[in-house]
Amino acid sequence: MTVTTRPRTRIFSGIKPTGHLTLGNYLGAMRRWVEEDQLKADALFCVVDLHALTVEHDPARVRRLSRQAATLLLAAGLDPERCTVFLQSHVDEHTRLSYLLECTATDGEMRRMIQYKEKSARERADSGSVRLSLLTYPVLMAADILAYGTDEVPVGDDQAQHVELTRDLALRFNQRYGRTFAVPKAVHPVVAARVMDLQDPRSKMGKSHASTSGIVYLLDEPEIVRKKIMRAVTDSGDDVVLDREARPGVANLLDVLAACTGARPEDLAGAYRSYGALKKDTAEAVLELLRPVRERHGELCEDPGYVDGVLRAGAERARGLARPTVDAAYAAVGLLSPA
Numbered sequence: 001m002t003v004t005t006r007p008r009t010r011i012f013s014g015i016k017p018t019g020h021l022t023l024g025n026y027l028g029a030m031r032r033w034v035e036e037d038q039l040k041a042d043a044l045f046c047v048v049d050l051h052a053l054t055v056e057h058d059p060a061r062v063r064r065l066s067r068q069a070a071t072l073l074l075a076a077g078l079d080p081e082r083c084t085v086f087l088q089s090h091v092d093e094h095t096r097l098s099y100l101l102e103c104t105a106t107d108g109e110m111r112r113m114i115q116y117k118e119k120s121a122r123e124r125a126d127s128g129s130v131r132l133s134l135l136t137y138p139v140l141m142a143a144d145i146l147a148y149g150t151d152e153v154p155v156g157d158d159q160a161q162h163v164e165l166t167r168d169l170a171l172r173f174n175q176r177y178g179r180t181f182a183v184p185k186a187v188h189p190v191v192a193a194r195v196m197d198l199q200d201p202r203s204k205m206g207k208s209h210a211s212t213s214g215i216v217y218l219l220d221e222p223e224i225v226r227k228k229i230m231r232a233v234t235d236s237g238d239d240v241v242l243d244r245e246a247r248p249g250v251a252n253l254l255d256v257l258a259a260c261t262g263a264r265p266e267d268l269a270g271a272y273r274s275y276g277a278l279k280k281d282t283a284e285a286v287l288e289l290l291r292p293v294r295e296r297h298g299e300l301c302e303d304p305g306y307v308d309g310v311l312r313a314g315a316e317r318a319r320g321l322a323r324p325t326v327d328a329a330y331a332a333v334g335l336l337s338p339a
């Protein structure tokens with residue numbers, strides 16, 4: 001009898017070093033990578049540094065934030081024995097494939113992306129112009145994913161449209177040139193798939209917002225985390241109910257507390273009589289969740305050679321995985337391979 005083993009699910013996800021990583025990044029994506037994805041699948045996690053160049057940036061800051069993001073991924077518990085951690089710019093296949101996907105996507109598709117509309121408006125206001133790469137960014141993201149034959153892309157809610165575009169491009173490419181890419185799907189956490197800004201609970205907690213008082217950063221000092229959560233904007237009324245439309249501030253706190261404790265937000269709502277008590281418990285639960293990450297980050301910073309080694313080995317493995325798929329895509333569209 002022959003036993004056929006199904007190849008392991010391939011997972012790919014990424015994080016952009018445009019700012020310090022936040023509680024939203026952790027609850028929406030990183031925690032699942034650590035607790036589920038690296039254990040069940042062949043998983044790759046990438047600090048997508050090229051994406052950080054799509055907006056005004058300071059080179060020294062990008063360098064610093066890229067290293068910090070990689071260190072935090074390891075501090076959060078990604079284990080290089082179980083998964084592959086690397087920097088996007090160390091693997092040329094991403095940009096090689098991106099061009100072919102630019103030849104697959106349309107400009108209308110790019111202009112429909114919600115994040116492009118929001119970010120281009122902000123960039124135009126701040127610096128007077130918008131980089132072309134901000135428009136083509138989702139194509140590079142699609143290349144990140146498709147280069148690895150990815151089945152699942154674990155991300156927060158805000159990336160759903162980009163993964164949908166990736167699927168469309170994979171299907172279109174396969175239909176035109178023959179089956180080359182796996183068609184991936186996005187997976188989102190059940191709770192806290194979109195953590196909101198504590199000061200503006202109708203906007204996502206984003207790492208590059210100008211005002212930082214509503215954003216919990218993974219490396220914030222405990223006192224700062226407490227202060228930010230205790231000062232979170234709540235809603236008029238003083239009873240704790242879960243109503244995402246009418247009471248977004250309270251719903252956000254309930255979601256964060258639920259994500260930290262494993263309880264259901266609707267059950268938590270019934271357990272609190274005041275906003276103050278809810279905030280206090282949320283702050284303590286967040287601190288408890290982040291404490292080991294902060295501690296391990298401190299330790300890893302003492303050993304930058306270790307982080308460099310992980311990234312070097314990760315890039316080497318990633319290159320080996322991406323190369324055949326990207327070469328196949330080049331051949332499929334009609335490009336001759338070098339003799």
Ligand code: TYM
Pocket residue numbers: 012013014015016017023024025026027028029030048051140141142144145153154155156157158159162192193194195196204205206207
């Ligand atoms: P980025 O760097 O903005 O965010 C990294 C991950 O964190 C999630 N996330 C959130 N989840 C819940 N609530 C929030 N407030 C919150 N803020 C961020 C994001 O959904 C994401 O999963 N374009 C991507 C990076 C990327 C990528 C990829 C992701 C580039 N190539 C390929 C997956 C696969 C981005 O800007 O993520």
